[in-house]
Amino acid sequence: MAGETIHGHRFFIGFGGKGANQCVQAARMGAKTAMVCKVGRDVFGNYYIQNFKNNGISTAYVEQTENAATGAASIIVNDTGENAIVIVAGANMLLGQEELQRALTAIVNAKVLVCQMARENHVKTIFNPAPAIADLCSDFYKASDVFCCNESEAELLTGLSVTSVEDASQVGLELLNKGCGSVIVTLGPQGCVVCQSTNMAPKHIPTTAVTAADATGAGDSFIGALAFYMAHYPTMPLEEMARRANLVAAMSVQTVGTQTSFPFQKDLPTELF
Numbered sequence: 001m002a003g004e005t006i007h008g009h010r011f012f013i014g015f016g017g018k019g020a021n022q023c024v025q026a027a028r029m030g031a032k033t034a035m036v037c038k039v040g041r042d043v044f045g046n047y048y049i050q051n052f053k054n055n056g057i058s059t060a061y062v063e064q065t066e067n068a069a070t071g072a073a074s075i076i077v078n079d080t081g082e083n084a085i086v087i088v089a090g091a092n093m094l095l096g097q098e099e100l101q102r103a104l105t106a107i108v109n110a111k112v113l114v115c116q117m118a119r120e121n122h123v124k125t126i127f128n129p130a131p132a133i134a135d136l137c138s139d140f141y142k143a144s145d146v147f148c149c150n151e152s153e154a155e156l157l158t159g160l161s162v163t164s165v166e167d168a169s170q171v172g173l174e175l176l177n178k179g180c181g182s183v184i185v186t187l188g189p190q191g192c193v194v195c196q197s198t199n200m201a202p203k204h205i206p207t208t209a210v211t212a213a214d215a216t217g218a219g220d221s222f223i224g225a226l227a228f229y230m231a232h233y234p235t236m237p238l239e240e241m242a243r244r245a246n247l248v249a250a251m252s253v254q255t256v257g258t259q260t261s262f263p264f265q266k267d268l269p270t271e272l273f
């Protein structure tokens with residue numbers, strides 16, 4: 001409540017940001033990765049960069065600024081697991097055209113770009129509309145080779161409710177009609193639905209549901225794994241990539257934490273490679 005001071009039980013700092021999480025998962029599976037982002041010239045920024053290095057991610061395009069603090073989120077979780085989150089985007093908001101221009105060579109030479117744009121350079125793009133906004137500009141759909149969202153993002157983007165595989169198939173087609181190359185709607189323990197063409201029925205890719213110790217970051221683990229498969233196995237059918245990404249993400253939900261729960265190549269069955 002406003003004005004109240006209470007005691008908590010435990011405090012810890014973890015690394016995040018959806019883009020960073022997705023990059024870490026792809027790197028841990030063996031992908032050559034680079035992050036394009038901006039952090040503050042502060043202690044969090046220094047740790048943040050070190051964390052990328054520890055995960056083998058290139059930081060050549062991670063810039064530090066004096067003009068804002070490193071982006072951070074305070075997440076307060078109560079004893080029943082409910083949370084309250086305050087996000088301060090900070091230095092993220094200062095990433096602009098100039099920085100992207102400096103990273104352009106790396107972007108155009110990449111096999112997969114996770115976010116948006118760069119399609120004209122034949123780089124495959126995965127766009128993850130998180131946090132979703134209802135009136136997403138049509139360019140984002142058109143620039144996405146694979147548009148990947150979860151149930152709540154799909155609901156916000158289409159105005160349709162998503163509570164079943166059938167609903168996900170319906171919204172997948174709706175999103176596909178907005179101009180994306182393909183659409184994947186993730187469904188937690190039910191796996192995901194893949195839509196590739198309006199002439200083809202959407203395909204449910206089920207998974208083996210596991211008891212989640214902490215599902216935070218499951219979507220990021222899925223997208224990171226998908227990026228890995230798109231970069232390393234470009235001719236693999238998207239449905240097979242989604243089946244494998246389901247299994248990687250299922251492993252991530254069985255351990256507490258976000259990046260801390262993301263598996264390395266050595267932790268995964270060899271048939272996933």
Ligand code: ATP
Nearest residue numbers: 150186187188191209210216217218219246249250
């Ligand atoms: P978050 O916001 O927590 O990162 P999300 O809502 O974006 O997650 P989900 O759709 O919940 O993403 O999960 C992404 C993927 O993770 C699913 O498609 C599935 O492959 C896997 N997954 C999530 N929960 C489970 C579970 N309990 N059992 C097996 N797989 C799971």
